[in-house]
Amino acid sequence: MGPAVGQAKKPDGGPHAVDRLAALLAEDLAAVDQLIHQHMTSPVGVIPNLAAHLIDAGGKRIRPLITLAAARLLGGGGDGPRKLAAAVEFIHSATLLHDDVVDESSLRRGKKSANTIWGNSSSVLVGDFLFARSFNLMVETGDIQVLDILARAASVIAEGEVMQLAAANDAETTRERYMQIIVAKTAALFAAAAKAGAVAAGRPGAEATALETFGCELGLAFQLVDDALDYGGMAATMGKNIGDDFRDGKVTLPVVFARDAGDDGERAFWRRVVGGERTDDDFHRALALLKRHNAIALTLDAARQHAQRARDALSALPANAYREALSDLTDFVVERGY
Amino acid sequence: MGPAVGQAKKPDGGPHAVDRLAALLAEDLAAVDQLIHQHMTSPVGVIPNLAAHLIDAGGKRIRPLITLAAARLLGGGGDGPRKLAAAVEFIHSATLLHDDVVDESSLRRGKKSANTIWGNSSSVLVGDFLFARSFNLMVETGDIQVLDILARAASVIAEGEVMQLAAANDAETTRERYMQIIVAKTAALFAAAAKAGAVAAGRPGAEATALETFGCELGLAFQLVDDALDYGGMAATMGKNIGDDFRDGKVTLPVVFARDAGDDGERAFWRRVVGGERTDDDFHRALALLKRHNAIALTLDAARQHAQRARDALSALPANAYREALSDLTDFVVERGY
Numbered sequence: 280m281g282p283a284v285g286q287a288k289k290p291d292g293g294p295h296a297v298d299r300l301a302a303l304l305a306e307d308l309a310a311v312d313q314l315i316h317q318h319m320t321s322p323v324g325v326i327p328n329l330a331a332h333l334i335d336a337g338g339k340r341i342r343p344l345i346t347l348a349a350a351r352l353l354g355g356g357g358d359g360p361r362k363l364a365a366a367v368e369f370i371h372s373a374t375l376l377h378d379d380v381v382d383e384s385s386l387r388r389g390k391k392s393a394n395t396i397w398g399n400s401s402s403v404l405v406g407d408f409l410f411a412r413s414f415n416l417m418v419e420t421g422d423i424q425v426l427d428i429l430a431r432a433a434s435v436i437a438e439g440e441v442m443q444l445a446a447a448n449d450a451e452t453t454r455e456r457y458m459q460i461i462v463a464k465t466a467a468l469f470a471a472a473a474k475a476g477a478v479a480a481g482r483p484g485a486e487a488t489a490l491e492t493f494g495c496e497l498g499l500a501f502q503l504v505d506d507a508l509d510y511g512g513m514a515a516t517m518g519k520n521i522g523d524d525f526r527d528g529k530v531t532l533p534v535v536f537a538r539d540a541g542d543d544g545e546r547a548f549w550r551r552v553v554g555g556e557r558t559d560d561d562f563h564r565a566l567a568l569l570k571r572h573n574a575i576a577l578t579l580d581a582a583r584q585h586a587q588r589a590r591d592a593l594s595a596l597p598a599n600a601y602r603e604a605l606s607d608l609t610d611f612v613v614e615r616g617y
Numbered sequence: 618m619g620p621a622v623g624q625a626k627k628p629d630g631g632p633h634a635v636d637r638l639a640a641l642l643a644e645d646l647a648a649v650d651q652l653i654h655q656h657m658t659s660p661v662g663v664i665p666n667l668a669a670h671l672i673d674a675g676g677k678r679i680r681p682l683i684t685l686a687a688a689r690l691l692g693g694g695g696d697g698p699r700k701l702a703a704a705v706e707f708i709h710s711a712t713l714l715h716d717d718v719v720d721e722s723s724l725r726r727g728k729k730s731a732n733t734i735w736g737n738s739s740s741v742l743v744g745d746f747l748f749a750r751s752f753n754l755m756v757e758t759g760d761i762q763v764l765d766i767l768a769r770a771a772s773v774i775a776e777g778e779v780m781q782l783a784a785a786n787d788a789e790t791t792r793e794r795y796m797q798i799i800v801a802k803t804a805a806l807f808a809a810a811a812k813a814g815a816v817a818a819g820r821p822g823a824e825a826t827a828l829e830t831f832g833c834e835l836g837l838a839f840q841l842v843d844d845a846l847d848y849g850g851m852a853a854t855m856g857k858n859i860g861d862d863f864r865d866g867k868v869t870l871p872v873v874f875a876r877d878a879g880d881d882g883e884r885a886f887w888r889r890v891v892g893g894e895r896t897d898d899d900f901h902r903a904l905a906l907l908k909r910h911n912a913i914a915l916t917l918d919a920a921r922q923h924a925q926r927a928r929d930a931l932s933a934l935p936a937n938a939y940r941e942a943l944s945d946l947t948d949f950v951v952e953r954g955y
Binding site: 321322323324325326373377380381399400401403404405406407408410411412414415417418421423426427430431433434436437438440441442444445 | 659660661662663664711715718719737738739741742743744745746748749750752753755756759761764765768769771772774775776778779780782783
């Protein structure tokens, strides 16, 4: 699902919203990290080694933070939300391991990907292990309702991944199809993470629905920004590890915008490069076409709209520090693209 | 996990025990098949197509039959055990899909394997989908206790698969290590399938434990016979698709027996062929060494002992047609090797 979020600082030098959220939830987050490490132990050495390589590589824990904040926002506390937050991170980690096998990725969070070091087979099987362990954690909460939410999300994520695989190299992928894919592969887990937090806090009604919407919209914004960053975002020359989606023949929203606004020759170019033949020169031409049609800015506009909808969804919820931190998170997600 | 069980007939022409068990549970089994097909639907076409290719390929549904029989044996009925039985088959199917990717298998149940037709990526992701759907089915039962049993089994299975991967090409694999691997990768699901049936019937105590032991021992017998069949069983010339374990450099119990009884030259042979270099001639020499040291017969003896322990575990349970059918199943599992 694209590069992890770095330890970014705002231009004014202050900490970014995700760091402020982590600070607000420091005690919970430390407990979640402990749960994560407890539940990834195994006498089979490659399991904790491979899992730690990914999980300790400096991911921002955005999804578990959302679960924790959603629960706290509604007055929930204790072990339940922490276990769910750890379960959410395990589902996410399992997905990353399998994604990297599917995409043949060699880098993840700035390090060699697990499949590069341990091989595809180990990544597949340790992904299965983490996925199973996420359910062990959920079972420990004894709450069948959150199990329902996260088990549904897990099957939707897998559907989204298969949809994405089926759409790869299809230059005619529409904006609607692309949105379907990212709703499933990315937003579903953000939505479930937020909703599960509310349900764990004993608030399964309108507040859970509001948080679900918040999560879904935030997840869409997050993925759109990821897809813009994969072409360097607004500062194309600074990005590291850009061009993965291009090399994988994935039609993301920037490409949709450039393709649909292009002339016949440009559309022929996109058909060719998405369909299979791609060189480094092609990537530079792609960047030029994205620039000509303002495709990155349009993608970030779309992200901003989803971030706004995420903020709007929060208005139905009690105003407190957690709500404010979640609201700030929507800014953070969009700012990453600039 | 080796070849599926064919539509075998006993020498006297009567139906084998697994067919009799299926007949006894015909109504339940039809309902389970319906649940399976309902829950593998998806608007993403490759998912139902790939899943059906595997699931409709003529597997015997031994694991779901065990869940159903365990529940019925203890007076349980209704939808709960059926949903669990479908969930068990989904876990098994997900494991098979990922196994075939890991082992680079080209055949499964006498047909091209899914990874051969749809590619490794689709097999990984559809496996994830089926695994998630198994939890959707379990959640539908509303029974957190069975979720606990099957979620634990799922992580143990993944551990077993990783252990097996780590042991591949290790010619020094001991009998103890081999048993650890098959307890985890195979027997854990048989055990959980049986125990979950008992718990779904509202009998979580001593009867569930007896059925868990039954399942574990039956699973061990099943895997030992599978491993003997991978070298052709007692009728080595008749077997189809034999030699997969040999080609994968897996040390199974037949190899352990032959290696440990062999002289220095034979042990050097096993070190070489397990370690990496293998020809067709090597396979024929391996078969000759297994024969010289009676390794297939010894493996089947071990299977017979586990089958006996499975039968013994049933003695603590009410005597009825379901118990009898489960007892007969232990004979069936061992007879396959002859």
